[in-house]
Amino acid sequence: MIALGIEGSANKVGVGIVREDGTILANPRHTYITPPGHGFLPKQTALHHQEHLVALVQAALKEAGVTPADISCIAYTKGPGMGGPLVTCAVVARMLSQLWRVPLVAVNHCVGHIEMGRAVTGARDPVVLYVSGGNTQVIAYAERRYRIFGETIDMAVGNCLDRFARVLHLSNDPSPGYNIEQLAKQGMRYIELPYVVKGMDVSFSGILSFVEEAAGRMLADGSATPADLCFSLQETLFAMLVEITERAMAHCGAPDVLIVGGVGCNMRLQEMMGVMVSERGARLYAIDERYCIDNGAMIAWPGLLALKHGQATPLSESTCTQRFRTDDVLVTWRD
Known part of the structure; x- marks a missing residue:
């Protein structure tokens, strides 16, 4: 077939x-x-x-x-x-x-x-972090359903990154999130941003509003660079995602994590998740842009x-x- x-x-x-x-x-x-x-x-x-x-x-x-x-x-x-x-x-x-x-x-x-992530990586029954421009969910399988353990209560993480890329007028080729990732590698200073985890759910709209205002002010007075802001935004958003994923792992007793969705291509997200997973003696599965996107x-x-x-x-x-x-x-x- x-x-x-x-x-x-x-x-x-x-x-x-x-x-x-x-x-x-x-x-x-x-x-x-x-x-x-x-x-x-x-x-x-x-x-x-x-x-x-x-x-x-x-x-x-x-x-x-x-x-x-x-x-x-x-x-x-x-x-x-x-x-x-x-x-x-x-x-x-x-x-x-x-x-x-x-x-x-x-x-x-x-x-x-x-299912694409499971097929490509061979992960059998992982906790799934699904992160894209339109969706943010922590998922685990039980009784013929993919159960959602936590999700965004407003906007998706990819949408948050994309909209901040517009503030900085970054190119959309190949994608705004990719260009934020590359710029973040040059960041030298961490700027504290709101950290919004509510139980197993996350919220990104307030963080976006805060960093948009900070960008206008800090770029004007030279106290931060676009790279600093991209670095700080990534670190904050991804730390929130790692936290709720670890909590789902603990609840399910799952030995594996699978990251899927377009934002799952981000190497910094994979690195941060990899640290958490290794500390728990578990395995991380991730896929590249051929199948993530x-x-x-x-x-x-x-x-x-x-x-x-x-x-x-x-x-x-x-x-x-x-x-x-x-x-x-x-x-x-x-x-």
Whole structure:
């Protein structure tokens, strides 16, 4: 069995082709990059996906060396994500399903990240830290659900980093978070920022407001550099994430941590988490930008797992939603 997966919940659109043994045959993607200081809006992002998606399908088939006759199902991102881009990808998925006469499988974006991480790293039953532009959650599996032990109560950590990058007018190529990470390596001074952990949940909006005000004041009087601010912001945000992840490990008795999502590529986050994990005698699993960042293979793989366990999505129910909780998914393919 071979699945083709379509992902386009944010500014990246990708098509992945995966075989049932977990081999990734192809995984091309294209990123919508806006000018420095600007974010990406749903309408323009959807137009970007419309422009590139069919070509990505053709490129994936060519790279994988397969034809439409070899495809067993079309998996697509149901949500969560931005409405316009999600609809664009769902329309193409429905079209291919009818043209090629294969079943559709709707996939939760967050579960896609988790299953991709498990497949690539071999992690069996880890506590998962899922960090991206739109989501921040600490997750563990129990009784056929990915249970959320802690999450952000306002904005996602990736969104916090992206919005501060706009304040500094950093480039969005390849991503604002990546450019913050590189600038933070030059930081020489730690500036104390609010540290907001509420039980197992975290809050980032107040930190962002504080550091935005501090940037205007401290950059003007020369008391801090952009690198100092990026360094301080990363250290504070990541320390909060490490804290709630360790608490979830203690509660679950889990020996492993898996970091997924676009922010999971950040080497400083991996380093800080690695220190905590090693002190507990546990293992850290992380993946690089090929699989951390949104991609089609992370949708194709759980779609194939679901199909093999009798789950398919009727055409009449192949909808999208901007809000789709990780713990809403019945995980039939795990014990």
